[in-house]
Amino acid sequence: MRYSRFFIPTLREVPAEAEVVSHKLMLRAGMIKKLASGIYSYLPLGLMVIRKVEDVVRRCMNEAGAIELLMPSVQPAELWKESGRWNYYGKELLRIKDRHDRDFCYGPTHEEVITDIVRSYISSYKNLPINLYQIQNKFRDEVRPRFGLMRGREFSMKDAYSFDMDDAGANLSYEKMYKAYCAVFEACGLKYKVVEADSGAIGGSFSHEFMVLAETGEDFVISCDSCDYSANLEKAICVNDHKKSGEELLPSEDVATPKAKTVEEVAAFLGMPAEKIVKTMIVRVDEKLVGIMVRGDHEMNEAKVKNYFNASVVELASHAEIEEATGGPLGYSGPVGIKVPVYGDYAVAAMANYCVGANLRETHTININHGRDFEFADVDDFRNANPGDTCCKCGGKYVITKGIEVGHIFKLGTKYSASMNATYLDKEGKRQPFIMGCYGIGVTRVAASAIEQNHDEKGIVWPVQLAPFKAVVTPLSVKEEDVVKNAEAIYNILNNMGLEPLLDDRDERAGVKFNDAELIGIPVRITVGKKTLERGCVEVTVRKTGVTEEVPVAECAHRVKDLLAELS
Numbered sequence: 001m002r003y004s005r006f007f008i009p010t011l012r013e014v015p016a017e018a019e020v021v022s023h024k025l026m027l028r029a030g031m032i033k034k035l036a037s038g039i040y041s042y043l044p045l046g047l048m049v050i051r052k053v054e055d056v057v058r059r060c061m062n063e064a065g066a067i068e069l070l071m072p073s074v075q076p077a078e079l080w081k082e083s084g085r086w087n088y089y090g091k092e093l094l095r096i097k098d099r100h101d102r103d104f105c106y107g108p109t110h111e112e113v114i115t116d117i118v119r120s121y122i123s124s125y126k127n128l129p130i131n132l133y134q135i136q137n138k139f140r141d142e143v144r145p146r147f148g149l150m151r152g153r154e155f156s157m158k159d160a161y162s163f164d165m166d167d168a169g170a171n172l173s174y175e176k177m178y179k180a181y182c183a184v185f186e187a188c189g190l191k192y193k194v195v196e197a198d199s200g201a202i203g204g205s206f207s208h209e210f211m212v213l214a215e216t217g218e219d220f221v222i223s224c225d226s227c228d229y230s231a232n233l234e235k236a237i238c239v240n241d242h243k244k245s246g247e248e249l250l251p252s253e254d255v256a257t258p259k260a261k262t263v264e265e266v267a268a269f270l271g272m273p274a275e276k277i278v279k280t281m282i283v284r285v286d287e288k289l290v291g292i293m294v295r296g297d298h299e300m301n302e303a304k305v306k307n308y309f310n311a312s313v314v315e316l317a318s319h320a321e322i323e324e325a326t327g328g329p330l331g332y333s334g335p336v337g338i339k340v341p342v343y344g345d346y347a348v349a350a351m352a353n354y355c356v357g358a359n360l361r362e363t364h365t366i367n368i369n370h371g372r373d374f375e376f377a378d379v380d381d382f383r384n385a386n387p388g389d390t391c392c393k394c395g396g397k398y399v400i401t402k403g404i405e406v407g408h409i410f411k412l413g414t415k416y417s418a419s420m421n422a423t424y425l426d427k428e429g430k431r432q433p434f435i436m437g438c439y440g441i442g443v444t445r446v447a448a449s450a451i452e453q454n455h456d457e458k459g460i461v462w463p464v465q466l467a468p469f470k471a472v473v474t475p476l477s478v479k480e481e482d483v484v485k486n487a488e489a490i491y492n493i494l495n496n497m498g499l500e501p502l503l504d505d506r507d508e509r510a511g512v513k514f515n516d517a518e519l520i521g522i523p524v525r526i527t528v529g530k531k532t533l534e535r536g537c538v539e540v541t542v543r544k545t546g547v548t549e550e551v552p553v554a555e556c557a558h559r560v561k562d563l564l565a566e567l568s
């Protein structure tokens with residue numbers, strides 16, 4: 001491709017709204033342009049990278065025996081009413097009406113559509129298992145789209161769905177996808193980690209997320225410093241290894257705590273450590289109000305609360321609900337004498353003589369003890385794991401890192417096949433619901449996370465596998481006949497070798513050409529200039545290391561090929 005005839009609108013500056021490096025660099029490198037909040041056009045360079053991610057995904061999915069199809073992005077409400085999800089989702093589901101005033105949505109995912117397809121055609125166990133996938137745009141009306149393609153509202157996803165006759169088969173399908181995902185992210189040149197993930201309250205299911213480790217990741221990953229245990233913070237198990245307090249129970253006492261609201265302020269005011277203050281979170285679990293008590297230095301984990309109660313919705317109670325449940329205002333809730341059942345995190349169950357809200361404005365009660373002053377309805381693991389906590393698998397220590405979720409695979413079970421009556425005839429001629437799995441990869445998010453993991457102060461440093469062009473041939477002048485002739489010749493040889501070169505034939509100063517090549521992240525640059533040609537050489541520079549070497553013109557193409565092979 002010739003630069004002068006291509007379209008790479010690089011920018012010197014980026015809009016202040018771009019916070020993370022992949023967003024900044026995709027704008028500056030002329031890869032994307034925002035159309036609306038969370039909605040982007042993929043400009044030619046960006047599309048080339050996305051197509052490369054798709055090619056890797058397609059190759060690995062096909063090798064795993066999955067079969068590609070393509071479903072519409074607009075979906076009829078009827079299917080979502082069958083699965084019971086039409087009224088479950090809120091504003092995140094973009095609902096639209098057609099000219100006949102019929103309800104549709106812009107598909108955020110395709111479980112309903114694929115289940116409808118399979119139930120229409122597959123009726124015998126002889127046609128199972130089957131894994132169907134697509135690469136299709138999704139729309140999720142995020143309340144706060146940000147970070148460019150990392151959290152867009154319209155984005156490209158590869159989503160696959162497996163259908164098996166039984167649990168054993170479904171586990172094999174899951175295993176196949178797990179391995180295929182590892183192959184995808186390795187082939188994309190990404191450093192990733194597989195973590196156990198929360199799969200919501202779908203019974204009999206489990207899920208794993210594939211995380212690209214990066215500081216700008218929005219997900220927290222808990223890993224053990226001694227074994228391979230790794231889980232999304234939503235899921236990471238907290239071991240109940242708290243030593244039971246042997247303290248003698250002291251008499252409880254209300255204490256005025258004027259102006260002290262937060263745990264830190266109350267702890268400071270009362271002169272005790274934060275872990276002696278116990279928070280009572282009043283939450284609405286589906287339609288029920290409950291109190292969840294966690295230690296002052298811990299955070300309540302909503303996913304764990306949701307799974308404990310097998311609930312669909314868990315939300316912090318409103319001011320009014322708190323008044324109703326506790327008789328006191330927000331911020332001073334405590335377990336004593338309230339109308340709702342109280343559940344305790346394991347850490348609290350090991351404590352004695354702790355401080356709680358008195359359900360009175362600016363008042364706390366010290367030396368409270370469960371068993372004497374109130375009863376727990378139950379105790380369980382309701383908190384976020386912290387760095388330094390004991391590993392649930394080996395007793396080692398947890399560490400916390402941040403990750404970008406680029407893949408998520410789920411064992412679904414019969415959640416959709418049961419609700420949509422999608423069944424097959426088993427060997428005994430009995431109707432059985434399919435056992436399903438679903439598997440997603442954020443295609444556009446993979447491109448963005450590759451930049452998060454591979455960049456420097458000059459710009460993008462593409463992994464060779466995803467680079468829009470593998471090499472750029474840069475003539476220092478387009479007026480010197482000898483320079484142009486050699487540059488064209490090298491470009492043609494690289495092209496014929498399938499090395500996808502770019503020829504920077506613009507009439508621009510060398511500095512501009514070098515800066516653009518570094519910004520858009522081309523792995524290898526071949527610089528053709530009068531000086532080196534006098535010695536029959538050109539310069540070859542590796543973007544990742546900045547190392548430049550002089551290479552005889554005749555050996556240049558093969559040297560580039562070898563360098564690209566080393567970099568892959």
Ligand SMILES: O=C(C[C@@H]1CCCCN1)Cn1cnc2cc(Cl)c(F)cc2c1=O
Nearest residue numbers: 089092093108109140159160438439440
């Ligand atoms: O999408 C999944 C599960 C898997 C992920 C891999 C590919 C197949 N689906 C979970 N999920 C996430 N956000 C959603 C947002 C909306 Cl608005 C919705 F209506 C439904 C969903 C929804 O179901």
Ligand SMILES: [Mg+2]
Nearest residue numbers: 209405407408
């Ligand atoms: Mg996910």
